[in-house]
Amino acid sequence: ALKAYADLDYAIADQVVNSDFDIDRLELEIDDACLQLLARRQPVASDLRFVTMTLKVVTDLERIGDLSTNICERVLEFEGTAAAIRPKIVVEMGESARDMLHDAMDALVAGDVRKAQEIVGRDREIDEKYASLFPVIAQQMCAEPSVVDQLMRTLSVAKYLERVADHATNLAEMVVFMVEGRDVRHLDAGDGPVLRKARLN
Numbered sequence: 001a002l003k004a005y006a007d008l009d010y011a012i013a014d015q016v017v018n019s020d021f022d023i024d025r026l027e028l029e030i031d032d033a034c035l036q037l038l039a040r041r042q043p044v045a046s047d048l049r050f051v052t053m054t055l056k057v058v059t060d061l062e063r064i065g066d067l068s069t070n071i072c073e074r075v076l077e078f079e080g081t082a083a084a085i086r087p088k089i090v091v092e093m094g095e096s097a098r099d100m101l102h103d104a105m106d107a108l109v110a111g112d113v114r115k116a117q118e119i120v121g122r123d124r125e126i127d128e129k130y131a132s133l134f135p136v137i138a139q140q141m142c143a144e145p146s147v148v149d150q151l152m153r154t155l156s157v158a159k160y161l162e163r164v165a166d167h168a169t170n171l172a173e174m175v176v177f178m179v180e181g182r183d184v185r186h187l188d189a190g191d192g193p194v195l196r197k198a199r200l201n
Helices: 002-007 010-041 045-078 088-110 113-143 145-180
Strands: none
Touching: 002 010, 002 045, 002 088, 010 045, 045 145, 088 113, 088 145, 113 145
């Protein structure tokens, strides 16, 4: 999706949109497998954490698939326009969000808590870039009313990327829960090392 946006590659955008069904199907298959495990195996402790974590992770991954589709739908709307406006900062946001997602999946596979915690801290950088985009877009809208539609699509893409980073952060938080049984969601960075203990030990 990021390549489709950066290069205005409409063929890739079409491929991404058409592949969303496969992700939806896989989510349902994994949900069913987890429910079967819960019913037949009755897992406890770390095994139960793994299954419950998986149920949450697939939801985040499915939403990332939806957001990727949304990005490509906006790309397809650029087709036929005179000059699609794609600020560099949006592409940079996309690259950062993509890297966060890749690292979160690596942390998940490896059970790497340190890497997962580092990912959580990177989300704020993308939030700051997203916030900095608004005054730039607003100024350009005032200066060039004819490109308002394009700029609105650009804002939408930036929002989708910010949400991808949020979901990557969710994945990283689930790694901490899976490995250590600590629930680190919704904790402000200023809270320091005090973490709530999950009930599943």
